[in-house]
Amino acid sequence: MTQLTENSQDIYMDNNATTMVDPEVVAEMMPFFTEQFGNPSSLHSFGNKVGFAIKKARKQIQRLLGAEFDSEIIFTSCGSESDSTAILSALRAQPERKEIITTVVEHPAVLTLCEFLETEGYTVHKLGVDERGRLDLDEYRRKLSDKVAVVSVMWANNESGTIFPVEQMAEMAHEAGVMFHTDAVQAVGKLPIDLENSKIHMLSLSGHKLHAPKGVGVLYLKRGTRFRPLLRGGHQERGRRAGTENVASIVGLGKAAELAMKHMAYENTEVKAMRDRLQEGILAAVPNAFATGDLDNRLPNTASIAFEFIEGEAILLLMNKAGIAASSGSACTSGSLEPSHVMMAMGIPYTAAHGTVRFSLSRYNNMEEVERVIKEVPPIVAKLRKLSPYWSENGPVENPQESFAPVYA
Amino acid sequence: MWNYSEKVKEHFFDPKNAGAVEDANATGDVGSLSCGDALRLTLKVNPATEVIENAGFQTFGCGSAIASSSALTEIIKGKTIDEALQVSNQDIADYLDGLPPEKMHCSVMGREALQAAVADYRGEEWKDDHEEGALVCKCFAIDEVLVEQTIRENNLRTVEEVTNYTKAGGGCSSCHEGIEGVLTRVLAENGEAFVPAAIGSTTQPLTTLATEVSPTPKAVPEAAQQVAVSNGILKRIRKIEMVLESVRPALQADKGDVELVEVAGNIIYVHLTGACSGCQMAAMTLGGIQQRLIEELGEFVKVLPDTEMPVALGGA
Numbered sequence: 001m002t003q004l005t006e007n008s009q010d011i012y013m014d015n016n017a018t019t020m021v022d023p024e025v026v027a028e029m030m031p032f033f034t035e036q037f038g039n040p041s042s043l044h045s046f047g048n049k050v051g052f053a054i055k056k057a058r059k060q061i062q063r064l065l066g067a068e069f070d071s072e073i074i075f076t077s078c079g080s081e082s083d084s085t086a087i088l089s090a091l092r093a094q095p096e097r098k099e100i101i102t103t104v105v106e107h108p109a110v111l112t113l114c115e116f117l118e119t120e121g122y123t124v125h126k127l128g129v130d131e132r133g134r135l136d137l138d139e140y141r142r143k144l145s146d147k148v149a150v151v152s153v154m155w156a157n158n159e160s161g162t163i164f165p166v167e168q169m170a171e172m173a174h175e176a177g178v179m180f181h182t183d184a185v186q187a188v189g190k191l192p193i194d195l196e197n198s199k200i201h202m203l204s205l206s207g208h209k210l211h212a213p214k215g216v217g218v219l220y221l222k223r224g225t226r227f228r229p230l231l232r233g234g235h236q237e238r239g240r241r242a243g244t245e246n247v248a249s250i251v252g253l254g255k256a257a258e259l260a261m262k263h264m265a266y267e268n269t270e271v272k273a274m275r276d277r278l279q280e281g282i283l284a285a286v287p288n289a290f291a292t293g294d295l296d297n298r299l300p301n302t303a304s305i306a307f308e309f310i311e312g313e314a315i316l317l318l319m320n321k322a323g324i325a326a327s328s329g330s331a332c333t334s335g336s337l338e339p340s341h342v343m344m345a346m347g348i349p350y351t352a353a354h355g356t357v358r359f360s361l362s363r364y365n366n367m368e369e370v371e372r373v374i375k376e377v378p379p380i381v382a383k384l385r386k387l388s389p390y391w392s393e394n395g396p397v398e399n400p401q402e403s404f405a406p407v408y409a
Numbered sequence: 410m411w412n413y414s415e416k417v418k419e420h421f422f423d424p425k426n427a428g429a430v431e432d433a434n435a436t437g438d439v440g441s442l443s444c445g446d447a448l449r450l451t452l453k454v455n456p457a458t459e460v461i462e463n464a465g466f467q468t469f470g471c472g473s474a475i476a477s478s479s480a481l482t483e484i485i486k487g488k489t490i491d492e493a494l495q496v497s498n499q500d501i502a503d504y505l506d507g508l509p510p511e512k513m514h515c516s517v518m519g520r521e522a523l524q525a526a527v528a529d530y531r532g533e534e535w536k537d538d539h540e541e542g543a544l545v546c547k548c549f550a551i552d553e554v555l556v557e558q559t560i561r562e563n564n565l566r567t568v569e570e571v572t573n574y575t576k577a578g579g580g581c582s583s584c585h586e587g588i589e590g591v592l593t594r595v596l597a598e599n600g601e602a603f604v605p606a607a608i609g610s611t612t613q614p615l616t617t618l619a620t621e622v623s624p625t626p627k628a629v630p631e632a633a634q635q636v637a638v639s640n641g642i643l644k645r646i647r648k649i650e651m652v653l654e655s656v657r658p659a660l661q662a663d664k665g666d667v668e669l670v671e672v673a674g675n676i677i678y679v680h681l682t683g684a685c686s687g688c689q690m691a692a693m694t695l696g697g698i699q700q701r702l703i704e705e706l707g708e709f710v711k712v713l714p715d716t717e718m719p720v721a722l723g724g725a
Contacts, residue, residue, distance in 0.1 A: 119590075309469060310469065311445070311446065311469060311470050311471050311474070312471075313471035313472055314421070314470065314471055314472050314474075314475060317421060317422075317472045318422075321422065339445060350445055351469070353445075354445045354469075386427065386428070387424065387427050387428075387466075387467060387468055387475060388467060388468070388469045389438070389447060389448070389449040389467035389468070389469055390469055404438060404447070404449060405438070406438040406439050406440035406447045406448070406449070407438065407439050407440065407521075407525065407535065407536075407537050
């Protein structure tokens, strides 16, 4: 694939944060800003054609998700809206059920909502993970009961890339008579999905994670699932999500879904090979570094590498200077108190959790870029370690945690 | 990405005095839980003159932690121990042309490392006396621990009271939900419930103390104001005065005050008096006032202390 970013020198490896809109997607969207400006709800021909375009997009999404009916696709404004809609709908439709099952490593779109719901009197069971970020399904089974309104478990983790067995977990929920939602924002477009043959009731996806624009998402709602809309007021999306459709973005998302199908094999072979080379190359050159997550069962594009004894934000700033964009689980990049809740949940020690860097690739990266990153990263790590009180000449100081034990404020 | 000043970038990309001082006779090891940052400061102090002849740092931390460490060593080199102890975290931040509110604790860590190193030199034991929490109010950089303590010590019950005592929530007001959360939690400790102020109640943030401290002039309705002041400049200054008036009670509660000195284009010079001048929070206060002014005027303005006013405008 060709390099299409603004500065051809810059390397973008932060695709789990957001992706470039595919030029084919942009081309598909353009007419809907100009000649095709009608409101799909209108009777006249201006609106009618737009209505057909949305119908086409719905079909394209249906195919990518392997959904049985296109009416199971509800367009929303983003992944977070889909998550909130799904969880709140399950609670409102089953007011007698006051419990939620989720995991400690969910995206804030789910976790923050669940924490808020706790203050409203709901009980939230957060499933823990092991050092590789894996769930304990026996613990999950024990928590399932007729008191639980909904299970919400992400398909793949945005930080470590670890994939959860959501299809199996949905089966288990089904047996227990519990509704199942998955935040599949990171999985859609990277992993094959077959919702028709699953027991998943609801699934969230976000356009901008798969080369569609920001500001559009989807909630998949299996036919027959009890539902209470978040936004009422219009007949759009069959009365399940009011508000005039974001037509251009919906059309773009449809095209992006079609392209994702086309590139699915490439993602799982070529992109995966680049990711593997990147990880292997960096770990071979940098001592005291390790990959986090479930290495044999993770997204093909994601490598999360912990560099011990240095801090993530400092690494990112230096990488940015070298024209490489990635992201970090350090507290400092988010302004929060703790390093990444995902790294802490996996029991990664403090001094390594702060130094995790996530590289997330896409079909727009190439092997040359990978080699350049492999070359640029080791001196950056070395430079920062030279400044670190935990590091001496060629390696960590002996008993790093003891020889440097600062007074903490 | 953070909005770092050029000075911060300079000290991060090319830090000064990195590494441990060879023949150091003072070491200070401190860390800040807020960021998991940690800093070791080593000093070579001349025993006869008590002058800091050399300073070096080793830092595990983010960009601003490294820049703050570098700035600290540059500031204190050549100073006597007593002179160096006068350096506040605000001095470190100022040296770097400011730090984002979320990063101010990096400068606090620098100051603490200095105190710890001096204590080590003097054979004393240094104990950290403050605790940091998650940032609640970004306008005034007030953290949760401070809000919690203030609520407990003064039996506060409303968001307005919290604002009057700590300034938290006095800016853009988007943290009021968070402050309500802290109030709910702290009040629950004594079996009390948080009762929000009724909608339409006359109490406004930052003005409740006015009746106790100084009478606030009755706000002129905006429409009447427009009739009275047709001139754009006058109107603008009137608005600025109104904002300053509204933050005044909170400053007076801290034994300080603020007055308007000069308006030069989009730069507004103010004079901070009493406890506010030289207070470590001075920059925060100005930042908060600036935020309010930007919202009120609907344009970008910069608020600076009158000490930074150019001579041409009557500054020193």
